[in-house]
Amino acid sequence: xxxxxxxxxxxxxxxxxxxxxxxxxxxxxxxxxxxxxxxxxxxxxxxxxxxxxxxxxxxxxxxxxxxxxxxxxxxxxxxxxxxxxxxxxxxxxxxxxxxxxxxxxxxxxxxxxxxxxxxxxxxxxxxxxxxxxxxxxxxxxxxxxxxxxxxxxxxxxxxxxxxxxxxxxxxxxxxxxxxxxxxxxxxxxxxxxxxxxxxxxxxxxxxxxxxxxxxxxxxxxxxxxxxxxxxxxxxxxxxxxxxxxxxxxxxxxxxxxxxxx
Amino acid sequence: xxxxxxxxxxxxxxxxxxxxxxxxxxxxxxxxxxxxxxxxxxxxxxxxxxxxxxxxxxxxxxxxxxxxxxxxxxxxxxxxxxxxxxxxxxxxxxxxxxxxxxxxxxxxxxxxxxxxxxxxxxxxxxxxxxxxxxxxxxxxxxxxxxxxxxxxxxxxxxxxxxxxxxxxxxxxxxxxxxxxxxxxxxxxxxxxxxxxxxxxxxxxxxxxxxxxxxxxxxxxxxxxxxxxxxxxxxxxxxxxxxxxxxxxxxxxxxxxxxxxxxxxxxxxxxxxxxxxxxxxxxxxxxxxxxxxx
Numbered sequence: 001x002x003x004x005x006x007x008x009x010x011x012x013x014x015x016x017x018x019x020x021x022x023x024x025x026x027x028x029x030x031x032x033x034x035x036x037x038x039x040x041x042x043x044x045x046x047x048x049x050x051x052x053x054x055x056x057x058x059x060x061x062x063x064x065x066x067x068x069x070x071x072x073x074x075x076x077x078x079x080x081x082x083x084x085x086x087x088x089x090x091x092x093x094x095x096x097x098x099x100x101x102x103x104x105x106x107x108x109x110x111x112x113x114x115x116x117x118x119x120x121x122x123x124x125x126x127x128x129x130x131x132x133x134x135x136x137x138x139x140x141x142x143x144x145x146x147x148x149x150x151x152x153x154x155x156x157x158x159x160x161x162x163x164x165x166x167x168x169x170x171x172x173x174x175x176x177x178x179x180x181x182x183x184x185x186x187x188x189x190x191x192x193x194x195x196x197x198x199x200x201x202x203x204x205x206x207x208x209x210x211x212x213x214x215x216x217x218x219x220x221x222x223x224x225x226x227x228x229x230x231x232x233x234x235x236x237x238x239x240x241x242x243x244x245x246x247x248x249x250x251x252x253x254x255x256x257x258x259x260x261x
Numbered sequence: 262x263x264x265x266x267x268x269x270x271x272x273x274x275x276x277x278x279x280x281x282x283x284x285x286x287x288x289x290x291x292x293x294x295x296x297x298x299x300x301x302x303x304x305x306x307x308x309x310x311x312x313x314x315x316x317x318x319x320x321x322x323x324x325x326x327x328x329x330x331x332x333x334x335x336x337x338x339x340x341x342x343x344x345x346x347x348x349x350x351x352x353x354x355x356x357x358x359x360x361x362x363x364x365x366x367x368x369x370x371x372x373x374x375x376x377x378x379x380x381x382x383x384x385x386x387x388x389x390x391x392x393x394x395x396x397x398x399x400x401x402x403x404x405x406x407x408x409x410x411x412x413x414x415x416x417x418x419x420x421x422x423x424x425x426x427x428x429x430x431x432x433x434x435x436x437x438x439x440x441x442x443x444x445x446x447x448x449x450x451x452x453x454x455x456x457x458x459x460x461x462x463x464x465x466x467x468x469x470x471x472x473x474x475x476x477x478x479x480x481x482x483x484x485x486x487x488x489x490x491x492x493x494x495x496x497x498x499x500x501x502x503x504x505x506x507x508x509x510x511x512x513x514x515x516x517x518x519x520x521x522x523x524x525x526x527x528x529x530x531x532x533x534x535x536x537x538x539x540x541x542x543x544x545x546x547x548x549x550x551x552x553x554x
Contacts, residue, residue: 059453079459089454093472093549102468103458134549154458 003070027215040205048216082156103154141172369428377436443477
């Protein structure tokens, strides 16, 4: 199952702290993410894309407006919205298998279901033979695979990804992007994927939303003209990349104007 | 010792991959070998230092027997201390005192550990508990617990209760502070992950908060235990009929300095042993940690 996500006139202002003035990151942010859609939020750093994601995850509450998931307002974090962090956030004291199993345990799944789902997820990300290792024994790419397996095992309806591949080397990143697409095509869950990489957004997204630094204003909203699977070197992909890049440039210029004024 | 810790492969490019587990072993092996060699090279040398010092002391004492340049009653020789110790061991007297002290330390720690950990969990997870408990604990904490011992004696008499309460009271603060700090230092992202996996409050305590704070809890226990060995002696000077502190104080009355020194050495050894025991336990418990040094 998969759910839609709806931002309705959402504002987020962080209160003033230690001399720093109050900071409005999002103002009047309104957007709809369809059920089963792969959406990329793209924008310069500090544009509020991660804040938008945190509001869906329930880690923060909007100052104004509402965030709806499947038509219901978000109340705190919950297993219907799984998240994958850039820093993996695996529990270092548990083995890979135990990490993946936890979401199922929290749900109260029985032993047999737990074992079966855990094995399926670990095989899907190619970590089954590493199931008894601790996170410290894994490379960055393997850690992120484990974190993805952990998130998927809890069977969320919406998957939130906060620059999940930004800390990985280029080769590992490409592998993981492909693996993510393969898994997603099997599941067709709603994905909100935050990134600052144009290439990544073009390769992954059904739709790309480009945000500016002006309180998370939406500079452009582009439905991907590309079919799947995508060849990252094909003319169509490169042409779309160029278009997206142009919009991102514009978002950044806007930001600079704002900073200068 | 720190160089052996940093020689463990921590960098990503030498981390094991499916096809490279053999290569990984070759990376790790030199570290192991170095570690072993350094133990063989270091430890005996330090033991030799101690043995040599004791031998010199014995030599001085033997010379003193001939030439009498100090009062041998005030500073007994290692052999005489050992002989006094042997008497205490064979008569079973030592065991009685060791067990008395051990029971008080264990009893006090047995109360302090759960209490300190629970209070730290309360203070860090509820604003109300923090408002009520924290000022009380912070006000009492700087008062040296030895200053309160005479008051405890008035309140609880000179029985076992006083000693156990005294140790529990002293150890509590150390464990509380260490645990609370451990909990406050947990990366908030782990709680976010727990929430998104659908863990409820108790599951989060069990799988995240407790596990993450456990290394700091163990540090607290280790420091508290060392402090407990320190303080039990003081308590036994004042109010006890047995125990190692009592043995020292009682031997003073009879001017048995060899017994006093032997009892002091036993206290030192017990403290040392409990510290090493806990360190070994920690090394096993926290094999998952990135760095141990």
